[in-house]
Amino acid sequence: MRRKEKEVCSREVMERLLGSAQIIRIAMNDGGEPYVVPMLFGYRAGSIYLHSAREGRKVEVLRKGGLVCFEVEEAGEVQRKDTPCKWTLDYVSVIGWGEPRVIEDHDRMREGLEVIMEHYGGKAPFEFSEASLSKMLVVRIDISEMTCKRSM
Numbered sequence: 001m002r003r004k005e006k007e008v009c010s011r012e013v014m015e016r017l018l019g020s021a022q023i024i025r026i027a028m029n030d031g032g033e034p035y036v037v038p039m040l041f042g043y044r045a046g047s048i049y050l051h052s053a054r055e056g057r058k059v060e061v062l063r064k065g066g067l068v069c070f071e072v073e074e075a076g077e078v079q080r081k082d083t084p085c086k087w088t089l090d091y092v093s094v095i096g097w098g099e100p101r102v103i104e105d106h107d108r109m110r111e112g113l114e115v116i117m118e119h120y121g122g123k124a125p126f127e128f129s130e131a132s133l134s135k136m137l138v139v140r141i142d143i144s145e146m147t148c149k150r151s152m
Contacts, residue, residue: 018043021072042115049112096146
């Protein structure tokens with residue numbers, strides 16, 4: 001990281017942001033073309049959980065495997081300065097990498113979906129019918145590396 005004074009090395013800070021962020025952006029490589037998708041998600045014990053319909057470009061890329069990158073942030077206030085090029089934004093962000101794994105087992109899918117539901121304020125247990133599970137895809141990304149940056 002170029003601006004070492006903004007680097008945050010605390011795993012606790014990173015996990016707190018992963019626990020509170022509302023949107024995650026998943027960056028993938030689709031045949032040499034960059035592809036980024038904002039998604040709802042859940043985080044638990046070093047893994048990110050995503051859900052999706054079973055078809056589409058994102059699903060095709062994720063099924064191929066390979067490293068993906070993710071980003072979450074919490075933005076604060078714009079800090080206005082005397083000159084426009086000195087303006088800045090208060091924020092904290094986490095960028096990380098990991099391998100996506102499609103979960104096919106319905107019991108494990110339920111576990112991943114519960115992580116997502118709990119992330120947005122739900123209380124387990126939840127009921128997921130076999131019919132709804134057969135129409136969706138659950139993906140787990142085991143995080144291999146993360147960095148965090150804060151500008152305040």
